[in-house]
Amino acid sequence: MAEFFAQYMPAWGAYLLTALISVALLLAVVGLGALFFIWAERKVAGRIQDRLGPTRTGGKFGWLQSLADGIKLITKEDLAPADADRLLFRLAPYVSLAPSYAALLALPFADGWVGWEINTSVFFLLAILGLEVFGVILAGYASGSKWSLFGGMRQAAQVVSYEVPLGMCGVIPVFLCGTMSLTTIGNMQAGWATNWLIFHDPFTFMVFWVYFTCAVASVNRAPFDLAEAESELVAGFHTEYSGLRWSFFFMAEYNSMFVVSGLAAVLFFGGWNGPVPIFASWKAAGGGWEIVADLAGCLNFIGKAVLGVMVMIWVRWTLPRLRIDQVITTCLKYCVPLAAFCFVGALAWQLASLPSPNDWLSPDPAGRAAVREPWVERAEDGAERSGTSGAEELARLAEDKR
Amino acid sequence: MLAAIDLHGFLFVLFALTACVFAAGVLFSSNIVRMAFNLVLSLGSSAGLFFLAGAEFVGAMQLMIYVGGTLVLLVFGVMLTAQHRFLEMRTNAGEWVLSLLVGGALLMVLLQAAFSVSQWNTPYAQRDQVEIDESKSATPIAAALTGVRVDKLEETNPRLRAGKSGYLMPFVIVSMHLLVVLVGAAYLARPRMAVRQMRRGG
Amino acid sequence: MATANREQIIELDVRTDELLVNMGPQHPSTHGVLRLVLKTDGEIVTHVEPHIGYLHRCAEKIGENLTPRQWIPYTDRMDYLAAMNMNLGWSLCVEKLLGYELPEKARHIRVIIAELGRIASHLVGMGTYGLDLGTFSPFLYAFREREKILDLFEEVCGARLTNSYITPGGVTGDLPAGWLEKCEAFLDQFVPVITEYHTLLTTNAIFIQRTAGIGVISREMAIDYGCTGPVLRGSGVDHDLRRDGEERYTEMYDGYAFEVIVEKDGHYPRDHDYPPVPPEAVLGDCWHRFYVRMLEVMQAIDIVREGIEFYRASSGDWGHPIKLNTKLPKGEVYLETECPRGQMGFYLVSDGSAIPWRVRARSSCFCNLSVTEELCRGCLLADVAAIVGSLDIVMGEIDR
Amino acid sequence: MAGLLATITVSHYLAVGAFFFVTGVLCMATKRNALGVLMGIELVLNGANLNFIAFGSQYLREETLGLDGQLIALFVIILAAAEAAVALAIALSFYNAHSTIDVDQGDELKG
Incomplete structure (x- = not known):
């Protein structure tokens, strides 16, 4: 696109324009996603609670309800309390939204369908999601309200604690696949559902639930939504916010929910690889068929991620909220040891070459083992060429990994 | 263009x-x-x-x-x-002037140093041809931490080739260091004041 | 079982400044316009001071300018969640002064209505308690059932919330035809719903964690502070005015078989149908108060069923309201009744005219609320909501 | 401008690193708040990191530090985290003892 614009304007302008357009597109994705999820939350919550939820706006099912809400929020007065630190108060929602938005950059929607193909994407995602807390802390501090301050403090304590088990859970699929690239991890789980990493061994099955718990906690959803606990802290960190800035916090929250669910889908549920390999042959055919297969995979992935979000919604409307000490206890006493135990267990399982369901269902090793990072292949070539001891060592490593 | x-x-x-x-x-x-x-x-x-x-x-x-x-x-x-x-803890103006003077001088020296070495300030011509999967991936770093250097497969020095160029030892040292630091930090920030709390909700 | 009254040392790693926080009067979990001034040290609450009076409407003074029957609508607005029971208390008080003997049929109507009111009130208490603990859905499930009770009330007297149905002299009208069947149908479908509540709240692990061992009111403390109702019985004191009250009130329940809901030897009456007391729970804590309410709902259902049978069997008049300008005999009376939230007392002094010379109401929630200060000392911020919620206060009754 | 953009070299990275370093040093020198001093240290370390990364980057030079640059940067980050934890503990301890976090007032040798 930059080349196209470059015909009409200076090069730097072309780049800037291109960047702006891409950013606007991705923001639209975030916005539309939030619109959908807020509508879904209201519908699901309504159904759970014997209500109908929105029914009128936009005709059937009230599917335009979030848009109407959005218009209302845009037209609302943007208030800042007199005691607030004006600059930080105004910036905080953006600080919260930006990382959650940036996380989409490295999340693959299908094989190769990713904004930025980065080799350490698991790590990058976890890192960037951890940054979202800054917006909340700043909002809590800058609002000049004690309730907000409580919310910010709680959020800081909670997120810093939960990042530990979350990272440990995320690392297990990384070790099993030998790569941090989400695209590669996803591709390694091609084939039947038995090849999904959650079914790899009992430990990965267990660790998924730990991951999900920690993910719910790290995106600040009930029963871990202590930062905004409405029955204790009025509305916590966003007590003083109104209008569009308030909605930015929610866009960030819903987007983060989608990202952690998507991450779970790739790490444990095969990403774009369905329970049944319907499109595998299309994918192999290449050309237009491959695009169709990728599109189906993309829908598959989005379906899984949305399912994860729906479970979070379901949990939110079912469970009471934990107390702050119980939240920290849950993390330190249960999640961290469990994650560490599963970490060791899963690695031991892999090391001992114990069977996983995929071995007896489809013994064809075309799945995980065939997918390798390029450097491994090159290292193997190098090992064949030189025969030096370092290369042998490496080849052995690569062998083990297989 | x-x-x-x-x-x-x-x-x-x-x-x-x-x-x-x-x-x-x-x-x-x-x-x-x-x-x-x-x-x-x-x-x-x-x-x-x-x-x-x-x-x-x-x-x-x-x-x-x-x-x-x-x-x-x-x-x-x-x-x-x-x-x-x-x-809000303000620094007085005298300190500002002094420190900015010193800082400016230091910055000048450093910039001079940065741009004076010709090896450093000559652009790398073959940049577009560089393919760096090794350094982009986390795996070689992890391998280096365990003592295996993926990027030095052609190493001729036998001592370095035997895994001595890896970072296993520093890695272990840093891990122990971290542990010690955590314990130390916990000790430093240990409770000094105990509030006797009667009847916790009872 | 954990012991109550254990000392615990909370260590503070950083010397922080005391934070003075206003919880209320506009706060989601203070049940109306209660204002709690909290002194907190981080998350730990060191001092709580309840401030009341934001809903004061001079109801008692108004009562000194109206005839007793005219004042009935004002009693509705005291405990607006159990208006029927408020009406009942005042009516009995006036009848006591008049020496009025109630017809058999009116007595059973009153029992049915009062117990339905108790169910409705406890449903709100239960639902909002879930809300205080951060779960929204049980609130709506509770309100769904409460709406059905309000429908029944509406059919009886035309009003849903401020009923003014029970009046001195009886009730304002007989039960409409077919009402009893509707009531029975409601009870039949309501019983299984209670199991849902137990699943969502009573036995929920998080719920138990949030309530068990929190806000323990010891037996002595409950008596010292003058706590009544489920708060008192939740602390293990076997006291229920429906059994232990004044004769004028207990005779209303003559012939009804019910057992006071209080823990005896680690068991509650009829808890065999329901989840047992969890090991974490301490007698007198939030969980027990909640559980007592839940069991009282079951108890009330049985009493209503009995009442329906008695009503069908009884004959005669349903009791007519006294005339608006009935002259009151000279004298003073005081009568306490067992309302859903505790013992509600009405005091009436008459100088012989149709308008009382002096009217006072004894609020149960006021006494129950007074425990807050001692209960919340040293608890966490989130526990304040849990404790205040478990006392199930209605500000309309406290402030009057 | 285009000429500058086309020729990003190690020196440019070093210049940014130098700026970080100087800012950090000035922060350490001028801030009275203990935590402000801590932030200065973070800036200095980050400036050093930037240099290591620049020297290790294969985009910028023919012969590089290779993985060594990245690994040293990693170690610096880890040590910075450890240092921040200790410094924070010291700051809080100091605050507990003196009821202030003004480092200018911490000139006595007892806790």
Whole structure:
């Protein structure tokens, strides 16, 4: 696109324009996603609670309800309390939204369908999601309200604690696949559902639930939504916010929910690889068929991620909220040891070459083992060429990994 | 036409400018929370520079540990001690003048040094041909931490080839260091004051 | 079982300044316009001071300018969640002064209505308690059932919330035809719903964690502070005015078989149908108060069923309201009744005219609320909501 | 401008690193708040990191530090985290002892 614009304007302008357009597109994705999820939350919550939820706006099912809400929020007065630190108060929602938005950059929607193909994407995602807390802390501090301050403090304590088990859970699929690239991890789980990493061994099955718990906690959803606990802290960190800035916090929250669910889908549920390999042959055919297969995979992935979000919604409307000490206890006493135990267990399982369901269902090793990072292949070539001891060592490593 | 401007350069200027502006913001703001905020953005932008230089793992690490961990801790500390008399602590003008003079001189020296070595300031011609899967992936780093150097397969020195060029030893030392530090930090911040609490909800 | 009254040392790693926080009067979990001034040290609450009076409407003074029947609508607005029971208390008080003997049929109507009111009130208490603990859905499930009770009330007297149905002299009208069947149908479908509540709240692990061992009111403390109702019985004191009250009130329940809901030897009456007391729970804590309410709902259902049978069997008049300008005999009376939230007392002094010379109401929630200060000392911020919620206060009754 | 953009070299990275370093040093020198001093240290370390990364980057030079640059940067980050934890503990301890976090007042040698 930059080349196209470059015909009409200076090069730097072309780049800037291109960047702006891409950013606007991705923001639209975030916005539309939030619109959908807020509508879904209201519908699901309504159904759970014997209500109908929105029914009128936009005709059937009230599917335009979030848009109407959005218009209302845009037209609302943007208030800042007199005691607030004006600059930080105004910036905080953006600080919260930006990382959650940036996380989409490295999340693959299908094989190769990713904004930025980065080799350490698991790590990058976890890192960037951890940054979202800054917006909340700043909002809590800058609002000049004690309730907000409580919310910010709680959020800081909670997120810093939960990042530990979350990272440990995320690392297990990384070790099993030998790569941090989400695209590669996803591709390694091609084939039947038995090849999904959650079914790899009992430990990965267990660790998924730990991951999900920690993910719910790290995106600040009930029963871990202590930062905004409405029955204790009025509305916590966003007590003083109104209008569009308030909605930015929610866009960030819903987007983060989608990202952690998507991450779970790739790490444990095969990403774009369905329970049944319907499109595998299309994918192999290449050309237009491959695009169709990728599109189906993309829908598959989005379906899984949305399912994860729906479970979070379901949990939110079912469970009471934990107390702050119980939240920290849950993390330190249960999640961290469990994650560490599963970490060791899963690695031991892999090391001992114990069977996983995929071995007896489809013994064809075309799945995980065939997918390798390029450097491994090159290292193997190098090992064949030189025969030096370092290369042998490496080849052995690569062998083990297989 | 686009060759006159490459993405690397453009992004470099972008990230470098934001990083420097916010670093200056840390220096010149007197409110401690704003300082922390500026520091977050500054370190985040420098993580962008890391990504740009091809060190993606280190960049993500920077985001996770530095920005996500250390700075949250810092802000936490700020909030714990955030009383109005500490929020704004101004430095007097004399100190400012002196320090800016010294700082300016130091910056001049460093810049002079940075641009004076010809090996450093000559552009790398074959940059477009560089394929750096090794340094982009986390696996070679992990391998180096366990003593295997993926990037030095052609190493001729037998001692280095035998895994001595890896980082196993420093890695272990750093791990022990971290452990000691955590214990030490916990000791330093240990409770000094105990409140006898009667009847916890009872 | 954990012991109550254990000392615990909370260590503070950083010397922090005391934070003075206003919880209310506009706060989601203070049940109306209660204002709690909290002194907190981080998350730990060191001092709580309830401030009341934001809903004061001079109801008692108004009562000194109206005839007793005219004042009935004002009693509705005291405990607006159990208006029927408020009406009942005042009516009995006036009848006591008049020496009025109630027809058999009116007595059973009153029992049915009062117990339905108790169910409705406890449903709100249960639902809002879930809300205080951060779960929204049980609130709506509770309100769904409460709506059905309000429908029944509406059919009886035309009003849903401020009923003014029970009046001195009886009730304002007989039960409409077919009402009893509707009531029975409601009870039949309501019983299984209670199991849902137990699943969602009573036995929920998080719920138990949030309530068990929190806000323990010891037996002595409950008596010292003058706590009544489920708060008192939740602390293990076997006291229920429906059994232990004044004769004028207990005779209303003559012939009804019910057992006071209080823990004896680690068991509650009829808890065999329901989840047992969890090991974490301490007698007198939030969980027990909640559980007592839940069991009282079951108890009330049985009493209503009995009442329906008695009503069908009884004959005669349903009791007519006294005339508006009935002259009151000279004298003073005081009568306490067992309302859903505790013992509600009405005091009436008459100088012989149709308008009382002096009217006073003894609020149960006021005494129950007074425990807050001692209960919340040293608890966490989130526990304040849990404790205040478990006392199930209605500000309309406290402030009057 | 285009000329500058086309020729990003190690020196440019070093310049940014130098700026970080100087800002950090000035922060350490001028801030009276203990936590402000801590932030200065973070800036200095980050400046050093930037240099390591630049020297290790294969985009910028023919012969590089290779993985060494990245690994040293990693170690610096880890140590910075550890240092921040200790410094924060010291700051809080100092605050507990003196009821202030003004480092200018911490000139006595007892806790």
